[in-house]
Amino acid sequence: PISTVRVLTAAQASVIPHRSLRCLLAMSYFHSSYTFSIEGSTRTFHHRWRMAGRVYECDACGTTCDVRAAYSQHWSSVGRTHCSAEQRTQLKTIEEQRINNFILCNERNRSTNEFLLDAGIQAIPQLLRLLFHDAARLHFRLSFYVRALNETDFLFCSSELAIEHHLDISETVDVLFLMLLEKIEAYMYACYPTRAAEYSVKRIKIYVRRELNRTESVSTRNAPTKCILPLQYRVKHATAAPSAQAVSASVVADANLYCFRICARTQELYVVPYQLGKCPSNACDSEVQRAQQTWDRIGCGAHYIQLESIDGAQQQLLEISNITRFLRTDEEDHVHTCVQCKANFTQRTKFQLHKALDCGRGFEVLQLDSDNLEIYEHCLQMRCDNYKWPLFGIIE
Ligand SMILES: [Zn+2]
Ligand SMILES: [Zn+2]
Ligand SMILES: [Zn+2]
Ligand SMILES: [Zn+2]
Structure with a gap:
């Protein structure tokens, strides 16, 4: 059974004592999952988390699309607040x-x-x-x-x-x-x-x-200033790097592309599919279908993460070399102790x-x-x- 979590209003927040405010800011007890479900001709994206044995569905991340639409459609309408x-x-x-x-x-x-x-x-x-x-x-x-x-x-x-x-x-x-x-x-x-x-x-x-x-110059197009993943991906040793050669449009068209999202409720950072590769051979149709339902499994073709600038403009495609590690969310409640x-x-x-x-x-x-x-x-x-x-x- 899924129940929706109520969002704390400012008035409610003002009555929480300091200690629980700290917990609220810490958000350390979330165990989130990011999945799609298909019902009839609709595909729905769910962000759910488990807390004290109950499952909550996020009301900010969920999106619905036609099942035939590209995955990117799920993320087109929801944007961060950009600067005015x-x-x-x-x-x-x-x-x-x-x-x-x-x-x-x-x-x-x-x-x-x-x-x-x-x-x-x-x-x-x-x-x-x-x-x-x-x-x-x-x-x-x-x-x-x-x-x-x-x-x-x-x-x-x-x-x-x-x-x-x-x-x-x-x-x-x-x-x-x-x-x-x-x-x-x-x-x-x-x-x-x-x-x-x-x-x-x-x-x-x-x-x-x-x-x-560094100030934009002619050389910037060939030598991108910086290609760094967010900390969460750096600490789990997820590796993604710019390809040796420029990625051609035809390679991109068949590749698996992913992008980052941030949950407006829990502030969690996660990866979603932007486009999942169309496999050219019929041989692995079932594999592709499986990959599209439980999308966080290895599909066919190359994998790229799209990096966006602060204004949401596409900056770079980095090729992901260890896709399983990249997509895995930390599920175990492993406690790290500072020595x-x-x-x-x-x-x-x-x-x-x-x-x-x-x-x-x-x-x-x-x-x-x-x-x-x-x-x-x-x-x-x-x-x-x-x-x-x-x-x-x-x-x-
Ligand atoms: Zn801006
Ligand atoms: Zn969410
Ligand atoms: Zn294939
Ligand atoms: Zn310490």
């Missing part, structure tokens, strides 16, 4: 003014949970996606302005991390949030053991340094990011003077439809 014209103008100003620091502010009448939830899932990932335009990688760190119950102000700063692929943004922000919240809670518990949870987060400072793609700090992780990507952040050892806590005032004389006002909170770029 307003944001493109902001990006120009950010470049001209060389802005590296941004401040996201909570508002007077809103709770810390509501602010953190939206900042971690929407506002900060959106900002990073904007800054990933024309960038090869982002160097990124976060600082939380925290007020303890006795009105003392603290600044909790993460260390710096590089984001190599725009599809790693959500997960990286997740991990930084988790580690900062852990630091804050441990610190508050040490200072105010009985009322440790009564802190509020007033502002978040986001530092981003963009490492730009340094004994922290446990159920997801390899989170563990990898934790290690890249050196278990949080470089994180800092500063106590701010009570008369601490930060004045920024020149700011770029960035609040718009994509950011529901006051957001400023600091012009230095």
